Each structure stands twice: as C-alpha cells, then as structure tokens.
Amino acid sequence: GENVEQHPSTLSVQEGDSAVIKCTYSDSASNYFPWYKQELGKGPQLIIDIRSNVGEKKDQRIAVTLNKTAKHFSLHITETQPEDSAVYFCAASKPRNYGQNFVFGPGTRLSVLP
C-alpha cells in the first residue's frame, strides 16, 4: 500500500524566514496531494493542495511543488509568522477504485520564533 514519509519531524525558524517541509510517497497511482495545518486542540485545516497534472501551486505565502517522477512534494512557507506555528501534515491520495486512499505523513511540528 501507499507509504508517505515526511521530513523534518520538527522545524524551528526565525520569524520572517522561510520553512520547507518535504514528503515522499510510494504509490505512483496517487494523484492528489493536500497539506493540512493542525493547531493545538483543533482538527486539521486544509491550507493548500496540488493535483498530479500541476507542478507548482501558490497561495500568498504558501506554495507547494510536486515532482511526480521522483514521487516527492514539498510545502514552502515564506515570511513565516508566529501564527504559522503548528503541526503540518502532508497526504497522498488516489482514486477510489484503486483502494484505500488518503494516507498521511507523520507530521512536522513547526515553531516560528519571534
């Protein structure tokens, strides 16, 4: 089945710096890659996603890049702010007829230091 690895497990950056989180997946049938942010005591919140027909997507300070050949995708956060501190999860998903979908990475705890 699908396996999603995520690195680093923890990341500390100074406010204003950039943060990059990387994920790799194993199943070439996966074609949808969302990123979620989870704050303490809350459920995950979708922050950006990308589909396999696109190599890059950007939304203000957040961007995601996808390399289907290498089976990895990355989250980029620029000009980080203290409110970006949270746990970030990547996920890989494939169409329903391929079986179980939505496999999540183990998460990255991001701390933005003021």
Added chain:
Amino acid sequence: KAGVTQTPRYLIKTRGQQVTLSCSPISGHRSVSWYQQTPGQGLQFLFEYFSETQRNKGNFPGRFSGRQFSNSRSEMNVSTLELGDSALYLCASSLGLVSDLKETQYFGPGTRLLVL
C-alpha cells in the same frame, strides 16, 4: 456557515465497553469521513460515507463501524474497546465524495477517547 461539529469532545471508557461518536457535517455536505489520530500511528483513514452508504474503507478491524443518516449526520461505533483505541477521532465533511478526489474535506475538532 457552521463548521463540522463532533460530540462528545471528550470521552473516557473502560476496556470491553463500546462507544458511539457523532458527527454533524457542514450544511449541504453529503460526504463524511472518519479518521483516527494517535501519536504512534498518526492520522489513519477509517471510512467514508456518502448518501448513507459506506463508499471507502481503511484497514481497521470490524470492531470499527459507522453509519450515515438521511440528513448526512454520521455516527461511528467502536465495540469491545481496547487500550490501543485511545485516540483522537476526527470527522471530516465534503460536498461530494472525497475519495473521488474532486472535493475538499473540512475537519471537525475531534473526539478524544481515552480507554482505561
């Protein structure tokens, strides 16, 4: 628009008991998915319901079951509870089938279950 609501927020049970968790999706959303979140295993997909039918299922034992009502509200049941079932159980809703990769899912705050 109100978000996904889950009840109860916290629950303590003992081994062998059974538990029912409830999820009310965002108004108009017809798909409800359930996930288990633990420190050791992370976020794991349990199942997805759409129009009162289970459309997709993760790799969990038969002790984990669910159902969806005509108003799209969903319940999840865990029977014969084990210590390892202690987790945060998250519900997510979407307009259509998330597993068709056409819809975004929105998560609720979760129900934290502790099994003693």
